[in-house]
Amino acid sequence: MKPAPFKYFAPTSVAEVLSLLNQYGYDAKVLAGGQSLVPTMNFRLAQPEVLVDLNGVSDLFYLNESDQSLHFGAMVRQRHAERSALVAEHAPLIHEVMPHIAHPQIRNRGTIGGSLAHADPAAELPAVMVALDATFLLRSEKGERRLPAESFFLDLFTTALEPEEILAEVSVPYLPAKTGWAFREVARRHGDFALVGVAAVVTLDEKQCCRNARVVLISVGNGPVRATKAEQALAGQKLSASVIGEAAQIASEQDIDPPDDLHASSAYRRHLARVLTRQALTQARERINSRT
Structure with missing residues (x-):
């Protein structure tokens, strides 16, 4: 299919972009890389009256x-x-x-x-x-x-x-001292959207206890889902295998309500969330140890 008719603008400055968006409002869409917008326009799932192309705006490339x-x-x-x-x-x-x-x-x-x-x-x-x-x-x-x-x-x-x-x-702020990070996901094939993914960032205090943890999951809700209850379970604790395992269990059972769809059941997504959270937190801990 081909997109519905639209007006096309190729501004060269941020000021021009903002002027166009102020003029056209909801009728306009912004084009960046086009890897999501163009296919949806071709299927006519998106039919903007105006397309504002950012690719000529050098001030946004840095x-x-x-x-x-x-x-x-x-x-x-x-x-x-x-x-x-x-x-x-x-x-x-x-x-x-x-x-x-x-x-x-x-x-x-x-x-x-x-x-x-x-x-x-x-x-x-x-x-x-x-x-x-x-x-x-x-x-x-x-x-x-x-x-x-x-x-x-x-x-x-x-x-x-x-x-x-x-x-x-x-x-993006620099990572503080005594901080580890990790990302884990499972997809049917490399490059496919993840069935479940987990990003974890953990910072320890001078006693090697968890001072701060941020655990965020994908493909388990309507956006990135922060596992706040799992983070609370980590707070003030040494990151032993048992503490990490308990936090992963909490993340899968209390922090998320994943959907069923044609790619995976809710139960399978919960299982993946537990396994991947445990793996991500374990690797984050190991990276702290390797940096200190």
């Missing part, structure tokens, strides 16, 4: 560091982030997750901001950004605002973006 954080312009290609030495050094969880996202051809076009704004509940990047406590910069002609990643994802394919706003930048 990856730099300042104030103990990495800053991703919304149009940074996923493949660029995957190959970046800065990302590997200062945001190793992002570096680790990138090869799980689709295939290299997709990552060559797909963008960091596009994946986050699309808010697919099976996508890896939303969960990773929540686990890393990233901050999102949203811009419109009215001004700008910053949101924690956890507040950005509202529901199935739904975010806090207003019609006249764009996601302009993602800021």
Whole structure:
């Protein structure tokens, strides 16, 4: 199929983008890498009257560091982030997750901001950004605002973006000392959407007890799901195998309510959530030990 007719704009500045979105509002869609939007338009599941193409906006293509954080312009290609030495050094969880996202051809076009704004509940990047406590910069002609990643994802394919706003930048703080990270997922084939995935970031205190834990799951709800009860079970504890196992059990039984669908049953997703949470927390603990 072919998309329905639409007006096409190719602005070259953020100011032009924001002016167009302010003018057309709900009738406009923003085009980043096009790996999700273009197929839905071809199937006419999305029929925007206006398409605003960001690929000519050079001000959104950057990856730099300042104030103990990495800053991703919304149009940074996923493949660029995957190959970046800065990302590997200062945001190793992002570096680790990138090869799980689709295939290299997709990552060559797909963008960091596009994946986050699309808010697919099976996508890896939303969960990773929540686990890393990233901050999102949203811009419109009215001004700008910053949101924690956890507040950005509202529901199935739904975010806090207003019609006249764009996601302009993602800021990811450096990992503190005594911190480990891991990502685990199961998919039917490499490059497929995950049946279940888990991102974990754990920080220990001077007594080697858990000072902070963020455990976030994908494909078990309408967006990235933070396993808050499992995190509470880890708080103040030494990360023994039994403590990790109990937290994984809590995550699978109390923190999620996964759906049944043609790919996996709810029971199987709970099983995967338990196993993958245990594996992710175990590897995060091992990485702390290897860094100290």
